[in-house]
Amino acid sequence: xxxxxxxxxxxxxxxxxxxxxxxxxxxxxxxxxxxxxxxxxxxxxxxxxxxxxxxxxxxxxxxxxxxxxxxxxxxxxxxxxxxxxxxxxxxxxxxxxxxxxxxxxxxxxxxxxxxxxxxxxxxxxxxxxxxxxxxxxxxxxxxxxxxxxxxxxxxxxxxxxxxxxxxxxxxxxxxxxxxxxxxxxxxxxxxxxxxxxxxxxxxxxxxxxxxxxxxxxxxxxxxxxxxxxxxxxxxxxxxxxxxxxxxxxxxxxxxxxxxxxxxxxxxxxxxxxxxxxxxxxxxxxxxxxxxxxxxxxxxxxxxxxxxxxxxxxxxxxxxxxxxxxxxxxxxxxxxxxxxxxxxxxxxxxxxxxxxxxxxxxxxxxxxxxxxxxxxxxxxxxxxxxxxxxxxxxxxxxxxxxxxxxxxxxxxxxxxxxxxxxxxxxxxxxxxxxxxxx
Amino acid sequence: xxxxxxxxxxxxxxxxxxxxxxxxxxxxxxxxxxxxxxxxxxxxxxxxxxxxxxxxxxxxxxxxxxxxxxxxxxxxxxxxxxxxxxxxxxxxxxxxxxxxxxxxxxxxxxxxxxxxxxxxxxxxxxxxxxxxxxxxxxxxxxxxxxxxxxxxxxxxxxxxxxxxxxxxxxxxxxxxxxxxxxxxxxxxxxxxxxxxxxxxxxxxxxxxxxxxxxxxxxxxxxxxxxxxxxxxxxxxxxxxxxxxxxxxxx
Numbered sequence: 001x002x003x004x005x006x007x008x009x010x011x012x013x014x015x016x017x018x019x020x021x022x023x024x025x026x027x028x029x030x031x032x033x034x035x036x037x038x039x040x041x042x043x044x045x046x047x048x049x050x051x052x053x054x055x056x057x058x059x060x061x062x063x064x065x066x067x068x069x070x071x072x073x074x075x076x077x078x079x080x081x082x083x084x085x086x087x088x089x090x091x092x093x094x095x096x097x098x099x100x101x102x103x104x105x106x107x108x109x110x111x112x113x114x115x116x117x118x119x120x121x122x123x124x125x126x127x128x129x130x131x132x133x134x135x136x137x138x139x140x141x142x143x144x145x146x147x148x149x150x151x152x153x154x155x156x157x158x159x160x161x162x163x164x165x166x167x168x169x170x171x172x173x174x175x176x177x178x179x180x181x182x183x184x185x186x187x188x189x190x191x192x193x194x195x196x197x198x199x200x201x202x203x204x205x206x207x208x209x210x211x212x213x214x215x216x217x218x219x220x221x222x223x224x225x226x227x228x229x230x231x232x233x234x235x236x237x238x239x240x241x242x243x244x245x246x247x248x249x250x251x252x253x254x255x256x257x258x259x260x261x262x263x264x265x266x267x268x269x270x271x272x273x274x275x276x277x278x279x280x281x282x283x284x285x286x287x288x289x290x291x292x293x294x295x296x297x298x299x300x301x302x303x304x305x306x307x308x309x310x311x312x313x314x315x316x317x318x319x320x321x322x323x324x325x326x327x328x329x330x331x332x333x334x335x336x337x338x339x340x341x342x343x344x345x346x347x348x349x350x351x352x353x354x355x356x357x358x359x360x361x362x363x364x365x366x367x368x369x370x371x372x373x374x375x376x377x378x379x380x381x382x383x384x385x386x387x388x389x390x391x392x393x394x395x396x397x398x399x400x401x402x403x404x405x406x407x408x409x410x411x412x413x414x415x416x417x418x419x420x421x422x423x424x425x426x427x428x429x430x431x432x433x434x435x436x437x
Numbered sequence: 438x439x440x441x442x443x444x445x446x447x448x449x450x451x452x453x454x455x456x457x458x459x460x461x462x463x464x465x466x467x468x469x470x471x472x473x474x475x476x477x478x479x480x481x482x483x484x485x486x487x488x489x490x491x492x493x494x495x496x497x498x499x500x501x502x503x504x505x506x507x508x509x510x511x512x513x514x515x516x517x518x519x520x521x522x523x524x525x526x527x528x529x530x531x532x533x534x535x536x537x538x539x540x541x542x543x544x545x546x547x548x549x550x551x552x553x554x555x556x557x558x559x560x561x562x563x564x565x566x567x568x569x570x571x572x573x574x575x576x577x578x579x580x581x582x583x584x585x586x587x588x589x590x591x592x593x594x595x596x597x598x599x600x601x602x603x604x605x606x607x608x609x610x611x612x613x614x615x616x617x618x619x620x621x622x623x624x625x626x627x628x629x630x631x632x633x634x635x636x637x638x639x640x641x642x643x644x645x646x647x648x649x650x651x652x653x654x655x656x657x658x659x660x661x662x663x664x665x666x667x668x669x670x671x672x673x674x675x676x677x678x679x680x681x682x683x684x685x686x687x
């Protein structure tokens with residue numbers, strides 16, 4: 001057998017190697033963290049960027065999409081921070097605790113750090129540098145995967161949020177993580193966050209990214225304790241490439257609701273690796289993508305029922321106009337002892353033009369014999385009967401089509417428990433509809 | 438004449454459904470249209486409302502002397518046409534109240550009228566909904582989603598009451614309803630009778646016409662009107678069935 005295969009060939013792969021080589025000594029974290037980074041980068045080096053012959057990446061060929069890898073982002077200056085002030089405006093009508101990151105770096109002076117019992121907030125860069133125990137115990141350990149995007153993130157991670165919600169604490173206001181683009185210079189940003197919600201705690205988190213022209217690789221380790229309740233929204237607007245990984249481990253009798261939303265992303269991949277490690281948990285994994293032009297959004301899920309008696313509902317809707325492309329890959333794995341698993345996955349795409357394309361790949365891997373699992377996928381044009389019904393009541397054609405799309409995505413947006421967030425997303429969706437050709 | 442249908446020939450997917458249909462309905466009249474399956478009753482309803490897919494090869498449909506065939510469904514609605522669907526459509530994600538207001542204001546805008554004021558609108562909807570046994574909670578729910586058959590039909594009548602059409606076409610409003618639901622729907626329809634309004638009640642069974650008593654009854658067979666008469670005609674049909682008309686129309 002040959003020595004290690006070096007798969008670094010393309011200019012982007014070489015640039016990433018060079019970036020790691022020069023940055024490794026200054027990236028935060030020594031000892032164990034540095035070793036973690038080295039390990040992760042080696043994983044990338046043996047396989048290179050994923051391409052279309054890698055099954056999980058067949059519709060989002062990163063090797064082809066990344067002609068080059070931009071240099072690592074410089075820390076934001078005053079101008080960049082000023083530029084980022086208006087970020088997160090989608091939720092300006094919702095009372096949240098804002099934590100602002102500019103070009104991936106935590107900006108405490110722009111954030112709400114008022115102390116709250118049971119809540120601790122910090123910067124990932126600082127935590128890595130100081131050898132923080134919580135970070136050491138959890139980052140890279142919530143969901144074991146050999147995914148290359150995750151490996152690259154682990155190797156090059158700069159800053160992000162570290163949030164811990166103590167046992168039994170209910171955080172009333174949503175925690176709004178605002179990842180804003182400060183600089184207009186194309187750069188690479190590697191964001192890593194950790195959120196630990198301890199037993200019986202409750203929190204709502206909005207992970208809001210406005211990536212600008214940067215190549216962003218974001219990852220979040222989400223640890224949910226027994227009986228905890230977490231509502232997590234991932235919002236993405238990006239003019240460049242944005243790859244985000246949610247790595248979640250969920251305890252027993254917990255509730256997890258996730259919602260991914262985009263109404264303006266050039267190339268987006270949201271991957272969710274979620275493991276139900278305890279019995280009796282209920283989870284809703286949902287999202288809406290609104291795409292036009294040549295936009296591309298890929299939602300890839302790996303939902304692992306590793307404990308029995310859990311219920312998961314995956315519901316995704318995409319609306320595509322012009323030459324947009326949406327991808328949905330959803331895999332549910334039911335491990336051998338996860339009896340009484342109840343998992344249902346549904347993906348629907350609405351095509352508003354002849355050239356739009358939706359690819360849906362639902363997968364079920366079931367190793368237990370007493371389960372209820374199902375999946376459904378549809379791709380369709382607007383329902384003409386529904387359109388006629390609306391028009392017959394006097395609503396003109398364009399408005400009817402907009403209402404129809406609103407109805408289509410409304411079904412999923414209505415599942416969001418927090419009224420303010422729900423309204424904000426519906427409003428953003430309606431704005432998108434208003435400008436649609 | 439509020440509605441005048443002249444020698445209407447309609448086909449869909451190359452199949453001829455209406456074969457020279459003639460019908461007039463005056464203001465203030467309730468006209469029942471009965472007939473066997475396949476006679477073209479629903480096609481007539483859809484053509485009046487302007488559903489795409491139907492090709493008019495000959496003839497005309499006039500509303501107050503104005504031809505409506507070139508008008509889109511929303512334009513016809515603004516002119517006062519309303520079709521109560523046999524199978525009302527579910528509109529998930531759009532609350533009934535919102536839907537009603539959007540429709541009413543869209544029609545007013547097309548007619549060059551100002552939008553309805555919120556208090557005015559709320560009162561109108563609350564009063565009418567109350568009479569039809571539609572709860573406030575139902576008004577907040579998405580249109581027809583999770584509604585029973587009876588609730589969907591009552592919702593159609595609510596829409597009719599809010600939109601105040603000049604020509605109301607009720608397509609098999611009684612289908613899928615039990616007696617109690619039927620009575621509520623019929624009461625709602627009867628409450629909307631007016632000298633300025635014409636109603637075309639399409640039904641397969643005579644039973645509905647005990648509750649919505651028509652001024653005229655027309656029998657359709659093979660795509661045209663083959664017999665017209667008073668309300669007793671409905672009882673005759675009940676007794677004898679449609680057999681004699683199947684041959685006649687051939």
